[in-house]
Amino acid sequence: MxxxxxxxxxxxxxxxxxxxxxxxxxxxxxxxxxxxxxxxxxxxxxxxxxxxxxxxxxxxxxxxxxxxxxxxxxxxxxxxxxxxxxxxxxxxxxxxxxxxxxxxxxxxxxxxxxxxxxxxxxxxxxxxxxxxxxxxxxxxxxxxxxxxxxxxxxxxxxxxxxxxxxxxxxxxxxxxxxxxxxxxxxxxxxxxxxxxxxxxxxxxxxxxxxxxxxxxxxxxxxxxxxxxxxxxxxxxxxxxxxxxxxxxxxxxxxxxxxxxxxxxxVAYLQSRIRGPEGGAPSAGKLLEWSQAKFMQFGEMTMKDGAANADRTAMAIGLGMVGILETEQNGWGKEPGNANPFGAMVAAMPYSADARNLASLVDIYSCCLGGDRSVEPQTAERGLLDALSVDPGSSVALANLKSFYLQLQRLPDLRWPGMDEAALSKRLKAVQAVQQAQQQP
Known part of the structure; x- marks a missing residue:
């Protein structure tokens, strides 16, 4: 069958x-x-x-x-x-x-x-x-x-x-x-x-x-x-x-x-289950269908002013589309293109998870083989913003620790004021919070 x-x-x-x-x-x-x-x-x-x-x-x-x-x-x-x-x-x-x-x-x-x-x-x-x-x-x-x-x-x-x-x-x-x-x-x-x-x-x-x-x-x-x-x-x-x-x-x-x-x-889940090289329908077709159906939902719920519930739902849908786009098109983005999770952050400004997703794209662009179209300070600010809306976000803390470890290994990524002493101080502060979270 x-x-x-x-x-x-x-x-x-x-x-x-x-x-x-x-x-x-x-x-x-x-x-x-x-x-x-x-x-x-x-x-x-x-x-x-x-x-x-x-x-x-x-x-x-x-x-x-x-x-x-x-x-x-x-x-x-x-x-x-x-x-x-x-x-x-x-x-x-x-x-x-x-x-x-x-x-x-x-x-x-x-x-x-x-x-x-x-x-x-x-x-x-x-x-x-x-x-x-x-x-x-x-x-x-x-x-x-x-x-x-x-x-x-x-x-x-x-x-x-x-x-x-x-x-x-x-x-x-x-x-x-x-x-x-x-x-x-x-x-x-x-x-x-x-x-x-x-x-x-x-x-x-x-x-x-x-x-x-x-x-x-x-x-x-x-x-x-x-x-x-x-x-x-x-x-x-x-x-x-x-x-x-x-x-x-x-x-x-x-x-x-x-x-x-x-x-x-359903299109989003099937695409992630099969992966970019999955069978029919192709990953590209699943992304197309997911985008189209989320857009239809948005058009029907946003035209007369959406309730907060539908706005939150739409934001999560935008996140799903952003994940599929990133998995299929790669992390690098053309200069001038918007962050694929930017719309999600705008719709869910108080979500640490949304800000974390957007920060990953910035981190890749600035510091992990990307096109350097994003300044390292911008990537750090995104992670700090995620922690500002959820100080207990273990995911944001782990990302921030990894970011500082990257700055330790690649001094050319540092900006004025982020010298070895300042970097060591921030890294120790993150590690101290992580240890406190692990305590019963």
Missing amino acids: TLVLLAVASLSLVLVPRAQAGMVTDCNHLPDFEGADVTTLVLQYEYAGRPGDRLSEAARNLSLLIQMDSLLTQLKYRNIGVAFVQTDPYAPNPCTPERVAQRMMGHIPSGKGVVILSGRLFEVEDRLYLQSSMLFLRKDVPEVLSLPANADLPKEATFTARLPQAPIAFAPRLLLKADIEAINAQFRQAMVVRQSRSYEAPGTPIELGGDMPFAYSVVGEQEGWMYIKPFRDYPGPEGWINFGDDTVHAALHRLLPELDYLDAT
């Missing part, structure tokens, strides 16, 4: 098979898509109303739409898995994103990624209010960026920065039930399996609903169409379905721009 296992369970509890086994999509039986680089889990949105209230059909359809949209938009990434996880708000151990992430880390292969979309939903008359959040991580692999090893540096001198990675909370959204119903009808028209790659070809609709399982594998893909086949023992048609028609997703993404953000994050 060119695309590994892509399966989504409906709102009821059903078995979601993989290559040789099956499992239930609830909090205690999470999916294991064999061969998937990234697994996306859409947790059933928590209802924030009164216990026992019955949700309208539009509210129930919304969760199904989100999971179907996630599946169709992510098929272009190939080795991915998408599943819906039904939750029980009255269970003794609530199905939180953190708990789901912990359980997923227990059985996916090392280095593979997980993205978890969840949220809260409230319903008033003809309106739905919801707020989404997203958590993403890779097993055993932190989201860090490191400068390449340098022969001029001692072994203990390394430069590393991490991506801010707390769960991302998006701004609240307001949706009209009439819009959800219209989008649902549009999705149902698109979810037709046809005998050939044409809207004119005879087709069979995929039945969607609260008691209908949806479990398919993808065995071929051409020009925006995919050939799908139901898993054994699961009902459903076999044939071609179009997943490259953005008009199917546009209306839902205008209401929920976080779905563009989710799409971009």
